[in-house]
Amino acid sequence: MCLSIPSKVVKVSDDKTMCTVDTMGVQRDANLMMMDDDDVKIGDYVLLHIGFVMNKIDEDEALSSIETYKEILEVMDEEDRKRAILEDDECKARSQQYVEEIKS
Amino acid sequence: MGLELKNLYDDFRDGDTIKAYAKIIAEDAKKLKKPISIMEVCGGHTHTIMKFGLPQLLPANVNFIHGPGCPVCIMPKERIDHAYVLAMQADVILVTLGDMIKVPGSNGSLQDARAKGADVRFVYSPMECIKIAEENPEKKVIFFAIGFETTTPMTAVLVDQVIKLNIPNIFFHINHVTVPEVMVELIDSRDVHVDSYNNQIDAFLGPSHVSVISGSKIYDKFPRDYGRPVVVTGFEPVDAMQGISMIVKQFVEERCELEVQYKRVVNHDGNLKAQALIEQYFEKMSLFRWRGLGNVPDSGLKLREAYKAYDAEVLYKDVLPIAEIEDHKLCICGDILRGMAKPQECTIFGTACKPTTPIGSCMVSSEGACAAYYKYGNLI
DSSP states (O other), X not given: OOOOEEEEEEEEOTTSSEEEEEETTEEEEEEOTTSOTTOOOTTOEEEEETTEEEEEOOHHHXXXXXXXXXXXXXXXXXXXXXXXXXXXXXXXXXXXXXXXXHHO | OOOOHHHHHHTTSOHHHHHHHHHHHHHHHTTOSSOEEXXXXXHHHHHHHHHTTHHHHSOTTEEEEEEEEOTTTTOOHHHHHHHHHHHTSTTEEEEEEGGGTTOOOSSOOHHHHHHTTOEEEEESSTTHHHHHHHHOTTSEEEEEEEESTTTHHHHHHXXXXXXXXXXXXXXXXXXXXXXXXXXXXXXXXXXXXXXXXOOOOOEEEEOSHHHHHHOGGGGXXXXXXXXXXXXXXXXXXXXXXXXXXHHHHHHHTTOOOEEESOTTTOOSSOOHHHHHHHHHHEXXXXXXXXXXXXXXXXXXXXXXXXXXXXBHHHHTTTTSOOOOOOOOTTOOHHHHHTTSOOGGGSTTBTTTBBTTBOOSGGGXXXXXXXXXXXXXXXXX
């Protein structure tokens, strides 16, 4: 019921009460009466709910979250590699490779 | 790198990131002094949690309680009966959102009313009422409005337009409800009829899109006055796992705060224009009866007195039934919503009570806890 769809604004009507949004290739009209005048511009990312734009999506915050996830995955990869080496210390070649990676 | 639309979908559903958060939560949860139960208030979260099998990814000492945040589920039968009775009036076109189609009242659902010849229209947006009213000037178009704060301002915009455009034949039956009041009810019940009250909720995963409208400010009092952390969290599975991780960290670090995981759309103040529209046209009802929970003080909205000429509950008060209809005796939805039972502990779950023939509130819509367990139950 409360689900909303991230979409990109491709057109704003002259009276600024409606806009056209693109949702992964599907275009539809959305009402802008819940947003302040001039708040929504072409190229903005917005949340769409039952035919209305309910808010803009903050690009910097979205990118910052995605960056955080990448960093977590990198740390996890590193930890997994260390664990694999510790669990398998017979494998000298891999340990050597890891040491060289760290040095580089 | 710039943001692309697909990032907003793919990067917040990424399987590796979900697993990474599962590891982080598992490590942090080892330091918990006691098991914690997190209520996801919103039905959208319940759906995400069950669809992506998140309980399976969490350690045994981190549990979910599925909250009452499905506006279709919590609608008491007498309100559904109102919709049915209004729909059966000869000069009425009843308009509502698609979620209401199959919800059974005591005489049947709106789908049944339609089969009996009633003019019921299911729309994607409330604004479609204007076109329906223009095309049917001899009919009264009644918008049966449902939903939490997410959907309330859209109804307010329609009221605003009906007044400004002087549309003579659109009326409203308002069933909007609010989230903070029911959260208070769940942890600090004021209903004397709730004798089995035994609150199990340690923290809340705050709703996503209610908070877009209202701002995170509506939860300020929960850490401050009730000692319950709240993390406002998005609906994608990565959002949910990050939100859960933030709650677990609060307990490990002995913090009790309001935090926002869903910063890309939620801020403290919310959408002020939407709030002003709600304030202009709606006021609180002293009581709204929630299916499964009973009367919850201050949790419902109605049109302000100044706009009663548009209120179908006032206009049709002579034909609308007023008797309260109790929940089925075997149904334990009230206990499920309070975190005292899980759906599979109910004797009629999956047998007499199914999504096609729901008996209790939590089975009515796909966002209800029982319906989600029925559909995705093999994952847990």
